Structures are given as C-alpha cells and as structure tokens.
Amino acid sequence: MTTPQGIDLLWFHANRLGFALERRRILALELADSARAPHITELLRLSSALDEPPAQHQRQLLLAHPEGALRVRVDEPISLYRVQAGELHPLPPLLAACSRLPWLRALAWKDAPVMVLDPWHDRG
Numbered sequence: 001m002t003t004p005q006g007i008d009l010l011w012f013h014a015n016r017l018g019f020a021l022e023r024r025r026i027l028a029l030e031l032a033d034s035a036r037a038p039h040i041t042e043l044l045r046l047s048s049a050l051d052e053p054p055a056q057h058q059r060q061l062l063l064a065h066p067e068g069a070l071r072v073r074v075d076e077p078i079s080l081y082r083v084q085a086g087e088l089h090p091l092p093p094l095l096a097a098c099s100r101l102p103w104l105r106a107l108a109w110k111d112a113p114v115m116v117l118d119p120w121h122d123r124g
Contacts, residue, residue: 006084010061011110012074014039015046018114023080025064025119032058037071044101044117065119083108088116 008023019040037060055075063070089107091099103117 006082007088009081009083009108009114009116010078011081011114012040012076012078014041014044014075017046018110018112020081020083020108020114020116021061021063022116022118026061027064027069028062029078030060030062032060032073037073039073043072044103063119070119081110 009020010023010026010029011018011020013019039058057076058073059076059078061072061074063072087108090096091104091106101115101117103119103121104115105118105121106116108114108116
C-alpha cells in the first residue's frame, strides 16, 4: 500500500544488483511455472557477462503496465519493505541522462544501493 508516509516496495536481485518495484504495480505474485515469461534481466537489457547460474527458485510477477498486464520472472529471495519518502532519492541528473535501464525511476538504500523501477516509465 502506498501512503503519504511511505511506499511498499518488492525487493529482489538481478545480476548481483538490487532492484525494487512499487507494490501497487504488482497485480500478482505467482510461482514461475515456465520460462515463457521473460526474466527481468531481459526486460532491463542487463548484460549476462557475469555468468551467474540460474536461480533455483523464481517467482513470476504480473505487473500493471500501460500496454496491459505484463508477466516477468524474478529470482528469489524477494522481500516486501516499507520505505519512507525521505529514503527514496531521485536520480542524479547525470545518471538520469545517461541511464539505459528502461524503468529506472529512483534510488533507495538497503545495505547497498537499490534501483527503484517503474514499468510505467519506459526510457526504451
């Protein structure tokens, strides 16, 4: 739930980087029953140069998207956290201008920087 005091974010990792999606953009969280849905690394066009083995457990998110519901797979573990407004930081201008991550909207901190994504904001 999003409130004036903060927002709920679903946190996960991809290519050893921390990411989060706003809870209100997630319509469903399901077991990943197949590889039909693209993995978040594909949607974000992240390099697979790290040669990470595939995660043993994945979840499938059904996301609200301007073009209709979108299914995407993410690796476990995933967590839900409440973030206060003061803990969210807009992208620095240089990062905003140079970023190639299509959904990148903000930064937060959870033991390390976390990139907050919004599927309604496509830099594509």
